[in-house]
Amino acid sequence: MAGSRGVVIAALFANGAIAILKFFGYLLTQSPSMLSETYHSISDTGNQVFLLVGIRYSKKESSRAHPFGYGKAQFFYSFLVSVLLFGIAGWESLKHGYEAIVHGGHALGGAVSALGYTFPGWYVNVVILLGAIGFETYALKKANTELVRQIREYEWSGYREAFRKTSDVTTLTAFTEDTIALLGAAIALVGVVLSELTGNEVYDAIGAVCIGLLLMGFAVALAWENKRLLLGESLPKDVEDRLRTVVKEHPGVVHVDAFRTVHVGPEEVLVTADISFDSDLGTEELDDDITQIEEKLRTEDDRVRHVYIEPEL
Template sequence: MAGSRGVVIAALVANGAIAVLKFLGFLLTGSPSMLSETYHSISDTGNQVFLLVGIRYSGKEASRAHPFGYGKAQFFYSFLVSVLLFGIAGWESLKHGYEAIVHGGHALGGLVSFAGYTFPGWYVNVVVLVGAIAFESYAMKKAAAELRRQIREYEWDGVVDAFRKTSDVTTLTAFTEDGIALLGAGIALVGVVLTEVTGNYIYDAVSAAVIGVLLMGFALALAWENKRLLLGESLPNDVEKRLREVVLAHPGVVHVDNFRTVHVGPEKVLVNADISFDSGLDTADLDDDISAIERKMKAEDKRVKFVYIEPEL
């Protein structure tokens, strides 16, 4: 949880600073791609706030109404982030880029004076976008470090595998946002430079539209990944197999009749199992056996937080 919070705070600081710089760049030059990137960064900043709310809310103590805690709050707020990323940043960026393509654009500002120096206005966009890339690289580094830690711990086969299997949607969302932000800033930079070099506004306009499509595509992907957890996804098959083997290896266990797992929060899993024990087992010792099996499963995978075993003799 602490790792996820640190990742989100780093992204929040970076995106807030970048949003201000990009908007100043747009005001000075009127660049469509800079406005798209402003929408992007404003949306990302708001998204980080939602993710922090989700982290805080999910830390509430379990109650009668929510006996397994509030961990799924992070799934909900991450899903909300993906919808906002699609509905606000993506759509507005695409719309603005399309309008610039259809109705025409203009040169990226004239001369700008600052601290006694005068320079072409489009320099502002280049400096802002290079700065944005630096800020986003910092945030991306934090998110990537946390994701790599999880990949090593759970022995996943890289980022794509982690994207499909992780329940830490907060880190996943921050990592994805940072990656798209880096790519978006790079596309905007190319559009601004090409427009200035060629004198043709179309490159800047197309960049804005491409950024919009990019945002919407990844927002849909994030929404899909959050859907699987909101609906109650189980642990991967190979992890369930290891946990079943732990149960079967316990003395007195004859057969595992049913074995079910479900994520109830980021890195929090509930396990329910129907287990057949040796009929000659002393029923007085059954509680001790069940407690021992619970401890062994939790030791095998730290994500296992709740265990319910139904014994059969």
């Protein structure tokens, strides 16, 4: 959890500063790509705020109304990010780029004077976008470090399996958002430079359309990943089978009649099991066995936080 929070805070400061700089570049040159990138960075900044709210909310103590805690708050706020922020920002970027293509964009004008020199305003866009690429690379590195740690801890084969199996949507969202931010800044940079070199503003407008499609695609992908967790996904089959084996191999267990797992928060899992025990076991022995099984399950996988065992004799 601490790793996820650090990833989000790093991205928050980077994206907030970048959003202001990109908007300044847009005001100076009226570049459609820079406006799209401004929407992008604003949505990224809002994204981090929502994720921090989710992290803070998920730390609330469990209550009668929420006996397994508030861990799923992170799933909800991450889903909210995809619908309200990336969807809206993506649509606005796409619409603005389309209008620039159909009706014609503004020439990249404006000039900046500094230290006795005057240079074209589009230079500012190039400098801002190169700076954005630098900042986003730093944020992506932090998110990647946390994701790689999880890949190693849970012995996943790589990023693809991590995306399918991780319940840490905060890190997943930050990692994907930083990747998309890098791609968006690169697309905007290409659009701005091509428009200046060719004198044709359509390249800048096409860049805005591409950024919009990128954001909307990410919104759909992120919403889909959160859906599986909001609906109550179990642990992967191989992990569940391993936990079931831990129970089956415990002395005194005759048969595992039912075994279920479900995520109740990022890296927090509820396990329930119906177990047939040796009929010769006394009440105290049975109670000791149940306690030992619970400890074994938590040792086998540290995501197991809640265990409920129904004994059958």
